[in-house]
Amino acid sequence: MTQLEHWIGGGAVAATGGTYFDDLNPVDDSVYSRVPAGTAEDVNRAVENAHQAFLQHRDLTAAVREGWIARAAEIMERDTAKFADVLVDEIGSPIAKAGFETRFAVSFLRAAIGVPRRIRGETIPSDTPGRFSMSLRQPVGVVAGITPFNVPLIKGIKQSAMALATGNAFVLLPSEAAPMIADLLAKLWKEAGVPDGLFNVVYGNGAEIGDVLTGHPKVASITFTGSSRVGKHIAEIAARNLKKYTLELGGKSPLVICADADLDKAVNAALFSIFMYQGQVCMGASRIYVERPIFDQFAKAFAAATSRAKSGDLREPTTMLGPIISERQRDRVRRHIDDARTKGAEVLAGDEWTGNCCSATVLRGVTAEMTVFEEETFGPVTSLYPFDTLEEALELANNTEYGLSASIFTSDIDKALAFAQRAEAGMVHINAPTLHDEPHVPFGGTKASGFGREGTEADLEIMTEWKWVTIQSATAGTGGH
Numbered sequence: 383m384t385q386l387e388h389w390i391g392g393g394a395v396a397a398t399g400g401t402y403f404d405d406l407n408p409v410d411d412s413v414y415s416r417v418p419a420g421t422a423e424d425v426n427r428a429v430e431n432a433h434q435a436f437l438q439h440r441d442l443t444a445a446v447r448e449g450w451i452a453r454a455a456e457i458m459e460r461d462t463a464k465f466a467d468v469l470v471d472e473i474g475s476p477i478a479k480a481g482f483e484t485r486f487a488v489s490f491l492r493a494a495i496g497v498p499r500r501i502r503g504e505t506i507p508s509d510t511p512g513r514f515s516m517s518l519r520q521p522v523g524v525v526a527g528i529t530p531f532n533v534p535l536i537k538g539i540k541q542s543a544m545a546l547a548t549g550n551a552f553v554l555l556p557s558e559a560a561p562m563i564a565d566l567l568a569k570l571w572k573e574a575g576v577p578d579g580l581f582n583v584v585y586g587n588g589a590e591i592g593d594v595l596t597g598h599p600k601v602a603s604i605t606f607t608g609s610s611r612v613g614k615h616i617a618e619i620a621a622r623n624l625k626k627y628t629l630e631l632g633g634k635s636p637l638v639i640c641a642d643a644d645l646d647k648a649v650n651a652a653l654f655s656i657f658m659y660q661g662q663v664c665m666g667a668s669r670i671y672v673e674r675p676i677f678d679q680f681a682k683a684f685a686a687a688t689s690r691a692k693s694g695d696l697r698e699p700t701t702m703l704g705p706i707i708s709e710r711q712r713d714r715v716r717r718h719i720d721d722a723r724t725k726g727a728e729v730l731a732g733d734e735w736t737g738n739c740c741s742a743t744v745l746r747g748v749t750a751e752m753t754v755f756e757e758e759t760f761g762p763v764t765s766l767y768p769f770d771t772l773e774e775a776l777e778l779a780n781n782t783e784y785g786l787s788a789s790i791f792t793s794d795i796d797k798a799l800a801f802a803q804r805a806e807a808g809m810v811h812i813n814a815p816t817l818h819d820e821p822h823v824p825f826g827g828t829k830a831s832g833f834g835r836e837g838t839e840a841d842l843e844i845m846t847e848w849k850w851v852t853i854q855s856a857t858a859g860t861g862g863h
Contacts, residue, residue, distance in 0.1 A: 385416040386561055388424055388585060389568035391431040392578025397585075398423045405561050408474040408705040408738055409696070415472075417561045420586030425553075425594045428582040432524045432551035433600045435579025440521060440549055444498035447547055451498075454543070454574040455491035461570075462488070465535060468562045470696045473531050474704040474738075477697045479659045486819065487539040493821035493838050497547035501846060512855035519846040521549035522602035522626065526595050528588065528616075530607045531707055532662045534560035536819070538567045540836055541605045542581060546571070548845040550603075553582045555595055559707055561585050588612070597623060603844045606630070607664075610784070610830040617833060626844040628834035630664070630826055632758045633786030635816045636779035637667035638801065640772070641675045643791035647813065649683050652764075655789065655815040657691050657742045660703045661762035662711075664831075665787040665809075667816045668754075668764050671775050677768040681746060684766070685730040691742040691762075705738035706761055715740050715761035718754040722765075725752050732762070756782065772797055780806040786827035787816040808832065 385402070387394035397418030405415040418424075458465070462484040469480035501519045508515040527541035534556060545552040556564035564583045571581040584591070592612075596604050596619045604627040606616050613629040620627040637655055639648045655667035672680045693703035706712045719733050722745050732743030740762055748755050748765040755765070769775040779788060788807040792798050802810040808827035811818055819825055824835035834844060 383413055383415060384562065386418065386565050386585060388418055388420065388428065389565065389581070389583040390424075390428045391435075391582070392572065395427070397421065403558065405472065405559065406708075407471055408707050410737070411709075415562055417558070417585045420584045420591050422591060422594045424584050424586070425591050425598065428553045428584045429524055429595070429598045429600050431579045432553050432582050435577060436521070436523050436551040439577050439580060442549070444501070447498040447549065448495050450571070450574045450576050451491055451495045451543055451547055454570055455488055455495065457570055457573055458484070458488050458491060465563070465566060468566060469535060472562050473534065473560050473707060474696065475659060476701045476704050478699055478701070483533060483535045486821075487535050490536070490539050490821040490838075491543055494543040494547050497544065497838055498549075501548060501842065503848075506850075508852065512857050514853040514855075516851050518849045518851060519842065520849055522845060522847050523550060524601050525550045525552050525603045525605065525845060526555070526598070526601045527552060528555045528592065528595070528604075528606045528608065529557060529560070529564070531557040531559035532659060532664075534563040535567075537607050538563060542567060542571065544838065544841040544845055546576060546580060548842065550845055551580045551582075553584065553595065553601070555584055555586070555588060555592060558585075558587060592616075593619060596620065596625075599623070601625065603627065605836070605841075605844065613832070626847075628826070628836060628841070628844050629832045630836060631786075631830060631832045632784060633664045633666070633827065633831050634669060634756070634758055634782045634784040635665050635667050635787040635807070636669045636671060636789075636805075637816055638769075638775045638779060638788070638790040639670065639672045639676070639680060640790070640792035640794070640797060641673040642793045644793070644813075645676065645680060645683065648680065648791040649687050651789070651791065651815040652684055653687050653691065655817055656764040657688070657702055657762050658817060660706060660740070661764075662707060662760055663817060664758075665817045666764075667789065668759060669767065669779070670764055671767050671769050671778055673775075674768045674770055677766070681730060681766055685744050688731040688742040688744050693736060693739045693741065703739055703742060703762060706740060711760065712738060712740070715759055715763060718757070718759045718761070719743060719745075719763060722748055722752045722754045725749070727752060727765075730766070758784070772800065776801060776804050783830040784827070785829035786831035787811070787818075789814060789816045808835070
């Protein structure tokens with residue numbers, strides 16, 4: 383068992399409060415590591431160190447910053463097995479999902495290598511004779527990142543790489559369920575050559591110290607992934623303090639299957655869309671709408687495929703379903719299924735537990751009074767609904783407070799494009815699963831699913847700020863407007 387310490391100013395620092403909590407392996411709830419319970423004082427130390435490091439290193443060249451990220455990509459590629467092992471043992475990732483996460487982290491780092499040279503301004507025509515007018519992009523200072531348990535490596539790399547690439551300092555508050563990944567990230571950036579203080583980690587309960595971090599006067603920008611409820615709270619803090627922020631929040635993502643779709647591909651995409659990492663993914667297709675002429679056929683094929691979704695040894699490549707992360711979340715999954723069953727929903731497949739693992743579960747006949755109809759289960763549970771027209775499918779798909787990802791399967795390009803244009807989601811995929819991400823795309827959602835976008839291009843909006851600069855010739859006027 384490993385005991386962690388905060389990472390502040392380039393090295394391990396003991397918690398001021400002297401208390402620690404257990405990080406559990408969700409397979410059997412055994413203790414995986416001991417983690418410091420951070421205090422406001424710990425947060426303040428981390429932010430102050432980050433601020434001083436930013437002031438000291440803000441003028442480093444693009445070549446220096448791209449060098450850190452290039453070395454980090456090499457180290458990450460060298461150590462993928464180490465990172466994957468932690469993802470398996472700390473958060474219950476099946477090895478296939480852990481492999482995807484490590485590969486994505488390497489890809490994101492490689493995409494971010496070029497970011498330092500893309501931080502450009504522009505020349506601007508001026509209305510004043512003799513005035514040279516231009517704009518600059520400059521780093522904001524200290525960026526605070528809060529990452530979730532389900533993809534801690536992807537989010538940790540996305541947030542920290544972009545902060546460092548754009549010349550900022552970074553303070554990370556990871557999920558209490560995924561601290562070991564944050565420790566590996568600290569050591570990764572240290573080995574890559576990042577100066578002490580530019581990358582910091584404070585561990586602890588977000589409900590206790592999250593506001594201290596996001597509300598700190600020397601934190602200029604916030605990037606958060608988590609629940610919509612917490613995201614709205616962070617938005618209020620940011621608004622009161624005029625901070626930049628990006629929120630990537632929950633989802634209730636629809637997958638629409640038209641009668642002219644390739645049924646086998648639709649079944650496989652639906653299986654991946656909701657049961658990858660046992661449904662603990664914000665883009666999971668927890669609502670599947672099927673055109674009525676093929677509804678029964680799809681339901682039968684999907685239920686059969688679902689029953690074959692394998693749980694078991696997380697290091698077996700064919701294992702799809704692992705443990706639900708915590709007892710609290712297991713209770714939520716049970717409550718959603720039991721409530722639906724009690725109120726008349728039919729269970730086509732699943733609703734069986736082996737230890738901390740819930741089998742892939744498919745519901746039919748879900749109605750509005752059932753909790754699972756509106757709320758995000760964040761587990762291996764999805765519901766099937768019939769529809770008669772594309773207009774109805776759009777109305778059903780958009781009938782939610784969320785708007786993260788959506789998908790449609792059809793062979794009719796006109797239907798596909800109409801759906802893509804009118805679906806109230808930040809991301810729409812045609813003839814593909816609801817689960818997709820790439821380093822350079824504008825990743826994020828609308829409505830209660832988020833605010834702003836992530837990605838090597840989109841992150842420039844919160845990681846940098848514009849400055850207007852003018853140079854007056856000797857004969858230029860001195861007037862303002």
